[in-house]
């Protein structure tokens with residue numbers, strides 16, 4: 001094993017993504033203990049990448065972007081078992097500890113699972129963040145078979161995952177979404193309506209009873225939580241993944257505050273990659289770009305309306 005040359009997109013100071021991100025050529029070191037290094041096949045982008053550029057989850061600089069990675073293992077750190085050079089895996093880049101992350105030719109992963117036969121690694125690369133966030137949050141909310149849950153903003157990829165997971169767990173699901181994925185969400189068994197003016201009345205009409213849980217998923221959008229609290233009848237039943245300050249001010253909850261003892265990624269993801277391989281679970285991809293076009297990808301993602309995942313292909 002030795003260090004290998006790689007293009008990486010990373011930042012040396014915090015600020016707006018397109019101001020602080022730069023493509024560089026560096027040497028990616030051998031993987032440390034309990035880590036693997038992969039040749040990246042595909043890296044899915046997330047709104048959290050842009051928050052990270054602005055200073056969220058601070059860590060030593062320089063640091064990289066790109067959490068969700070599918071790739072071929074090219075080196076294995078001490079203490080790693082069950083994976084070999086040449087295996088195709090999907091997981092999270094070691095974005096806190098390494099000087100580069102998934103937007104690269106080569107990346108070091110902190111967690112991974114095998115990509116099963118029949119699942120395109122590009123499709124696998126968009127699963128980790130959306131599935132983990134949705135599953136951990138629904139679990140922390142106490143959504144169970146027979147509960148009624150409103151997934152607000154289910155055209156977001158965490159929301160899209162949450163609808164599928166909640167339905168698989170036997171919940172009654174109401175979803176608000178724009179037109180892009182409304183029909184597909186309905187196909188999962190959700191009652192779907194538009195967000196925006198008149199949403200409270202439309203959701204109430206669909207609910208035929210109390211809405212016990214509300215999950216607020218779209219990118220940060222101050223001003224919607226009061227309507228979601230009105231639907232739930234109690235701020236405590238509303239959990240957001242993006243409007244942290246407003247939620248705390250109004251007595252609603254933030255997922256990061258209520259998730260405790262979450263299922264480890266290595267246990268959580270395998271059922272979903274298996275379902276995805278069988279065509280029974282999916283996170284849609286809006287656009288793939290070659291790595292060199294990362295600036296276009298940033299622009300689409302930061303628009304707040306990418307309408308699916310954005311993937312970079314080294």
Ligand SMILES: NC(=O)c1ccc[n+]([C@@H]2O[C@H](COP(=O)([O-])OP(=O)(O)OC[C@H]3O[C@@H](n4cnc5c(N)ncnc54)[C@H](OP(=O)(O)O)[C@@H]3O)[C@@H](O)[C@H]2O)c1
Nearest residue numbers: 047133153155156157158178218219220221242305306307
């Ligand atoms: N706390 C955590 O653990 C955690 C983890 C992951 C993500 N997040 C956060 O969760 C948010 C969603 O992430 P994501 O990756 O799922 O986002 P995403 O896929 O990029 O969401 C974009 C989509 O949301 C919908 N949308 C945009 N504005 C909306 C609004 N005002 N009302 C309803 N829907 C709206 C749009 O779809 P349509 O209009 O086509 O329906 C848009 O295409 C981000 O803020 C992210 O930072 C938090």
